[in-house]
Amino acid sequence: MNPRVALVVLCLLLALSGCASKRPPAPPPPAVLSAAMWQQIDQELIEASVGATGSANDYARRSMRVWKEQVQQRTESDFIPWFTGYWTQQWLTMKVAWYKMNSGNGADPPEKRLALYLQEQYHDRVIEPVAEQINPEAIRDRASELYLQLFGQQLPAIIQRYNAPPDQISQRLNRVPAIALGPPDARNATLYQLLRAKPLNEQPAWLALRQHLNQQAAKLASKTQVGLSSVATRASEKLGATLAPRGIASAVAAAVGKAAGALISVAATGIGMMTHDREHPQMVEQLRVILNVALNEEWKELMENRQSGAMAGVYYLSGQVEDSLLSKDAQSQAPAPASSRGEPASTGLSLIRDEAGAANLKPWP
Numbered sequence: 001m002n003p004r005v006a007l008v009v010l011c012l013l014l015a016l017s018g019c020a021s022k023r024p025p026a027p028p029p030p031a032v033l034s035a036a037m038w039q040q041i042d043q044e045l046i047e048a049s050v051g052a053t054g055s056a057n058d059y060a061r062r063s064m065r066v067w068k069e070q071v072q073q074r075t076e077s078d079f080i081p082w083f084t085g086y087w088t089q090q091w092l093t094m095k096v097a098w099y100k101m102n103s104g105n106g107a108d109p110p111e112k113r114l115a116l117y118l119q120e121q122y123h124d125r126v127i128e129p130v131a132e133q134i135n136p137e138a139i140r141d142r143a144s145e146l147y148l149q150l151f152g153q154q155l156p157a158i159i160q161r162y163n164a165p166p167d168q169i170s171q172r173l174n175r176v177p178a179i180a181l182g183p184p185d186a187r188n189a190t191l192y193q194l195l196r197a198k199p200l201n202e203q204p205a206w207l208a209l210r211q212h213l214n215q216q217a218a219k220l221a222s223k224t225q226v227g228l229s230s231v232a233t234r235a236s237e238k239l240g241a242t243l244a245p246r247g248i249a250s251a252v253a254a255a256v257g258k259a260a261g262a263l264i265s266v267a268a269t270g271i272g273m274m275t276h277d278r279e280h281p282q283m284v285e286q287l288r289v290i291l292n293v294a295l296n297e298e299w300k301e302l303m304e305n306r307q308s309g310a311m312a313g314v315y316y317l318s319g320q321v322e323d324s325l326l327s328k329d330a331q332s333q334a335p336a337p338a339s340s341r342g343e344p345a346s347t348g349l350s351l352i353r354d355e356a357g358a359a360n361l362k363p364w365p
Contacts, residue, residue, distance in 0.1 A: 033164060041172070042325045044158050049325075052150035053318045060143040060310040061303060067134050068299045074126045075291055082125065083118070084283045136302050136310050137217070141210060144313030145200060151321075152195045176324045178317055179205040181212055191321055209313060217308035 033041070082088055095117065099110035107113075159169055173192035181187040189197075189205030197203040306315045 033162065033168070037162060038172075041158060041162055041164060041169075044161075045172075045176075046322050046325050048151055048154040048158070049318050049321050051154070052147045053314055055150050056143045056147040056314045057311055059146055060139055060314075063134065063139045063142075064136065064299060064303055064310050067130065067136060067139070068295065070130045070134065071126060071295060072292070074130055075295070076288075078125045079122055080284055080287055080291075082121070083287060084280060086277075137214070139310045140213065140313050143311060144209075144317060147314045147317055148194055148200070151191075155195075176321055178320050179209050180320065181205065181208045194317075209316065213308060213312050213316075216312065219308070 092114070096110050096114060099113045103110055108116075155169070158164070159166060170192060173195065174190050176191040177188065178191040178194050179187070179189040186204040187208040189203060194200065194203065194206065197206065200206050302309045303311070306312060
């Protein structure tokens with residue numbers, strides 16, 4: 001073999017063997033964090049919560065706008081034509097007559113009974129069909145889930161930035177109460193428990209929070225129902241006035257189906273239709289204005305009410321988390337290294353409890 005060729009081959013073999021012997025540098029061991037550094041980490045966790053809240057709010061606002069648009073469309077296409085139709089007005093006149101005849105002996109006044117009837121119709125014709133596609137309760141649940149998801153996505157970057165021991169991060173999150181609705185204990189959960197829960201919908205404290213928010217929402221009067229009450233009051237007064245020419249007795253007879261009052265004369269019907277056609281545009285516009293005002297107020301309540309609105313779950317969780325991280329007690333208690341508890345640093349902690357109640361804490365993430 002040519003000496004030069006042999007020399008080149010030898011150099012290549014030496015170079016390859018040198019590359020093969022090189023290994024990637026081992027990652028640095030986790031840092032020992034001071035109390036001041038833990039305070040900085042807590043501050044970053046608070047900022048992570050604030051950022052997740054803002055993104056969840058964007059989602060909730062966009063989704064609630066879609067809900068409002070669908071409610072408005074359904075109101076225009078179904079409820080308003082139904083309510084302002086001639087034969088509906090005749091039927092409502094009969095109902096008001098019947099309510100007036102039976103308004104004594106502690107019975108609710110006619111306008112209140114009519115309001116309840118209109119609320120049922122609005123719910124059946126508008127709210128329920130829209131809810132099959134989108135509804136505020138589902139938006140509230142999804143916004144809460146999104147808050148936890150986005151919060152958890154920021155944790156790896158925080159751990160890397162401080163080279164923090166993952167097991168100590170797990171401990172820290174496990175000392176942050178996210179849901180506190182107990183007793184019993186099952187209605188309480190730490191931030192770590194919620195972030196680790198899979199699926200979230202089977203976590204007892206999460207279900208307790210949803211139940212709590214639903215109860216809060218049920219306590220608040222619906223703005224749309226208030227608007228319909230206004231419509232019912234005006235309608236009751238107007239429809240009641242139309243009873244005078246016909247006589248209350250015959251109107252009631254028509255309402256219960258008796259032959260004596262079941263048919264309105266052809267002349268009376270013709271006059272009634274002419275009057276209705278003349279007043280119909282104004283009636284439609286008045287109803288549209290009342291319902292739009294009520295819906296705008298309802299939407300504002302659903303977006304801004306911190307106890308029951310679309311962001312209520314997010315506000316509850318973020319409030320619990322941020323208040324805990326801001327507390328002086330939390331800031332003064334840095335998690336202890338695993339070695340100081342006589343445990344291998346690699347095992348860390350996890351919040352999955354076994355049947356005996358012993359805590360198994362896994363390191364984050």
